[in-house]
Amino acid sequence: MKALLSIDYTHDFIATDGALTTASAGQSIEEQMVQVTKAFIEQGDFVVFAIDAHQVEDHYHPENKLFPPHNLIGTKGQELYGALKQLYIQNQTNPQIYWLNKRHYSAFSGTDLDIRLRERNITELHLTGVCTDICILHTAVDAYNLNYKIVIHQNAVASFDPVGHQWALNHFQHTLGATIV
Numbered sequence: 001m002k003a004l005l006s007i008d009y010t011h012d013f014i015a016t017d018g019a020l021t022t023a024s025a026g027q028s029i030e031e032q033m034v035q036v037t038k039a040f041i042e043q044g045d046f047v048v049f050a051i052d053a054h055q056v057e058d059h060y061h062p063e064n065k066l067f068p069p070h071n072l073i074g075t076k077g078q079e080l081y082g083a084l085k086q087l088y089i090q091n092q093t094n095p096q097i098y099w100l101n102k103r104h105y106s107a108f109s110g111t112d113l114d115i116r117l118r119e120r121n122i123t124e125l126h127l128t129g130v131c132t133d134i135c136i137l138h139t140a141v142d143a144y145n146l147n148y149k150i151v152i153h154q155n156a157v158a159s160f161d162p163v164g165h166q167w168a169l170n171h172f173q174h175t176l177g178a179t180i181v
């Protein structure tokens with residue numbers, strides 16, 4: 001069984017006025033994100049929206065020193081972006097769609113993702129979203145350590161950093177054994 005992990009395609013990471021935006025790099029994968037997600041929904045596969053979720057007064061969070069506030073819970077910044085948001089809203093009540101708030105880069109860190117996948121006998125994870133070299137990378141590393149098969153949709157991942165993006169694609173393939181499609 002396979003699942004799609006749709007990572008951090010939110011206003012703050014994609015919109016031109018987002019707090020920590022990938023701007024045109026992130027905006028350029030919108031159509032591909034929607035296409036891949038639609039295909040998984042139509043096939044009845046499990047689709048996880050693994051989304052950064054921060055609180056304003058979270059003094060112990062390591063990201064405080066690294067990034068400005070972003071993806072604050074309950075704000076527009078944490079909402080999905082563009083056509084993917086519409087697709088999510090249309091399918092929100094589908095039991096195969098799961099919204100997963102995450103506090104760290106990896107969708108596995110401090111979440112019940114591994115349990116949700118195992119109870120569905122899912123062994124293959126398809127990754128889309130942003131950033132290729134941050135949240136996609138950290139999620140892929142954890143997936144590798146938990147023995148999942150990894151598939152990266154290269155036209156549905158993006159980063160503000162083109163060098164990091166290329167490096168991560170290479171790392172997925174040659175170090176994590178991922179299939180790049």
Ligand code: ZN
Binds near residue numbers: 052054063103
């Ligand atoms: Zn964050």
